[in-house]
Amino acid sequence: MNLSIRNIAAPVTAALVCTALLLASLAMSSLLPFALFIAAGAGIAGVFLAFQKPWIMVFLVAAGSYMGSLFYFAEDFFLPVTLFQFFLFSALALYLLHKLWFNSFEIRYTGYELPVFLFLALIFLSLIYSPDRESGLVNALRFVFLLIFAGYVINSLSSAKLTAAIIAMLTLIAVILSAFAVTETILNPQIAIENLTGGGINVRRASVGALYHDPNRFAAILFMPAAFTFAVINSQLELKYKVISAFFFVVLLAGLFSTFSRSGLLSFVVIILTTVGLYKNWKMFSLFSLAGLVVILLIPQLRDALFLNVERVIEVLFGTRDDSSGIRVMLGIAGIQMFIDSYMIGVGFDGFSERFTNYFTLQESIGVYEPHNITYTMMAELGLAGLFFYLFYLYVMSYHAWQNVKLAVTPFEKVIATTLLTAFAAYTLFYQFYGGALLDSNLMLIHALIFVVYYQYLNRKSSGT
Incomplete structure (x- = not known):
């Protein structure tokens, strides 16, 4: 009986205090004290729960x-x-x-801590001769904290269901942001007309207000949600989940169109083709793609956005009509030259931008001097050793992501494994056209989730459950 009283004492007391404070707030014609109390109480409760369960x-x-x-x-x-x-x-x-x-x-280890420490040693050693030591040191420390973040995720999560919950939450956030981006650009008549008359070169791209300064960054956050929803569509899960996922995927695709990100669109293609290949749903994919294309062509706003995106993709792959394509080639040439001129040792971590002016002027590159490709960035800054570490990283992550697909037993497990594999593939392609891969927290989260899922599936197989 005493135990029962103790169990109900706390919630009853809290309810009485909330009621009294609410009545006092209404009497003062201001809900601010009540709101502050609720916010403080929620914060304290959240900290207490997070202290007990770090995965929160x-x-x-x-x-x-x-x-x-x-x-x-x-x-x-x-x-x-x-x-x-x-x-x-x-x-x-x-x-x-x-x-x-x-x-x-x-502590839960991945088994790849030694290569990571060697890579970090290479980065900090290269700062000795890097032309931009201050920026290099700051970015190196940021990379270290992202590695700590990955380790925290790996040690906090021990369930594929938690992984799925995180992906579902991020999908919902991405869908909301995509809907906002679509209304910001594609469904805005003035901006739509300006983009159409610009011929695909000077376009106003969605950045979700002030949330993302670079539309390409916004396009990148859509990769894992798109991979998740498209995997559900192709899976053996119940029809109601497929219908909801199909709606979300369309919104995400429209959000991508609103960014006019060529590298993002190519990454979406990788997600779609890889997922269809894993599920072997080529016939269904062809039918739905044809139906989707008809719908897009019937809606003027979506049709114009599609044509502009296709035109920009063709330019980045084959054309030189816009400045962006030519600058990417210029940056690549400079990166290879740095690799050769440094005797394959590299110019030092984060030294690409400083050394770029030795090969091209800022007038030639229209003020752009940051690298736009992770592969030649590793070569230029960290030399042959950096390129080796990058290729080793691709092998490790691809291997574990693929093993997750093979170890998956249920349709739910395969959806999660497919999501992580295709999202990683999308990011890998994306960063062949864009810079900043080492400092991408969303990509680091995918790395951590791949290991979380892998060790759970592997332990289940080892225990025979």
């Missing part, structure tokens, strides 16, 4: 990563902090307190 914070960190630059804390100070950074440092602090409080110091 993974959801917040992942959501913060997808929210880009929505909020900045301490904006007036020297270093503004994004939602992702705020949640990540909070999560790491709570995780450390959890380990100390429960005296649990067991």
Whole structure:
């Protein structure tokens, strides 16, 4: 009886306090005290739950990563902090307190810690001769924190269902952002007319307000949600899940069209073709693709967006009509020259931009000097050793992502494995046309989830369950 009283005492007390505060707020004609109390109570409860169960914070960190630059804390100070950074440092602090409080110091390893440490050693060693040591050191430390983030995810999640929940949450966020982006551009008559008359060169691209400064970055966050929804469409799951996923996928595709990202569109093609190949649904894919194309051609806004995207993709692959295509070639030539001129040692981590002016002027590149390809960036900055590490990384991640597909037993498991494999493939292609792969928190999350799923599937197979 005493136990029952203790169980109900806390919620009853909380309900009485909330009711009293609400009545006082109404009497003062202001709900601010009540709102502040609820916010404070929710925050304290959230911290307590996250302290007991570290995996809860993974959801917040992942959501913060997808929210880009929505909020900045301490904006007036020297270093503004994004939602992702705020949640990540909070999560790491709570995780450390959890380990100390429960005296649990067991760490889950991937088996590839030594190559990672060697790669980090190469990065910091190259800073000795890098022409931009200050920027290189900052970005190297950012990369280290992203590795810590991956380790935190791997050690916090132990269930494929949690992985699926995270992917589903990120999918919902991406669908909402895509819908906003579509209304911002494709469904905006003024912008649609400007883009159409621009001939595919000077287009106004969706960046979801101030959330993403670069439309290509926004396009990249759609990869895993698109891979997830398209995998569900091709899977053996129930029809109701397929219908919901089909609707979400169309919204995501429209969101991609609104960015006019050529590298993003090519990455979507990789997701679609790889997924259809894994499920062997070529006949169904052909029928639905034809039906979808007819629908797009019947809707003027979508038809114009499709033609503009196709035109831009053709340009980036074969043409030189726009400046972007020519600059990418220029950057690639400079990267190869750096690799050769440094005797295959590299110019130093983050030194590409400084060394670029030795080969081309900023007038020739129209002010662009950042590398737009991860492969020649590794070659130019870290030399032959950097290229070896990058190829080894591709092998490791591809191997484990593919093993997840092979180890999957149920349709649900195959959807998760297919999502991670195709999303990784999409990012790999995307960063052959764009820079910043080492500092992409969303890509690092995919790396971590691949290992989480792999070790759960492998342990299940080993135990015979």
